[in-house]
Amino acid sequence: MPSKLLDALLLAMPLSLTLESWRQHLKTQLPYPVQGANTLFIGEPTLAIVDFQHNRAEVLLPAIEWRHHDIQTAKPQRQGVVEERNGTLEQLMALVDETIAFRLKSFRECASCGTRFPPEMLGSLGGEPICRDCIKGRRVLF
Ligand SMILES: [Zn+2]
Numbered sequence: 001m002p003s004k005l006l007d008a009l010l011l012a013m014p015l016s017l018t019l020e021s022w023r024q025h026l027k028t029q030l031p032y033p034v035q036g037a038n039t040l041f042i043g044e045p046t047l048a049i050v051d052f053q054h055n056r057a058e059v060l061l062p063a064i065e066w067r068h069h070d071i072q073t074a075k076p077q078r079q080g081v082v083e084e085r086n087g088t089l090e091q092l093m094a095l096v097d098e099t100i101a102f103r104l105k106s107f108r109e110c111a112s113c114g115t116r117f118p119p120e121m122l123g124s125l126g127g128e129p130i131c132r133d134c135i136k137g138r139r140v141l142f
Helices: 003-012 017-029 089-105 132-137
Strands: 039-042 048-053 056-061 064-068 071-074 077-083 122-125 128-131
Touching (some): 017 048, 017 089, 048 089, 122 132, 128 132
Antiparallel strands (some): 039 048
16 A cells, blocks of 8 residues: 555544543643644643644644744744653653743743743844734834
8 A cells, every 4th residue: 555545544543542542631631721633732822732643642842933024934843752652641741841841931021011922922122022012002103
């Protein structure tokens, strides 16, 4: 069988009981909103992404790349993979926790309103990080 067809068939298969139980645990046990189905987006803004495939769960760090001053592309970075056959839910949770902690460290405080934002939601005003809402409010000053 061509491997592309095999991949497609495997992707269409429901998750195994183990992976489904890991997925449910992530959906219900984290102190953050979780969206998505086989790919879970944890937190708002997204703090970590967990992509469930037929025999493994991949944990990704959300990262945004600026292509132009006003166009951003999502470029999630792989943090690690937990295989169903030799991995555990504890390993997956540890990886998710690490990824969330790493992501939160990249947040910066808006110099105007003091709220913490991920880097992709902050602009710069006079060398200080500033959030979009505050930039909007100050547009008249430019
Ligand atoms: Zn602000």
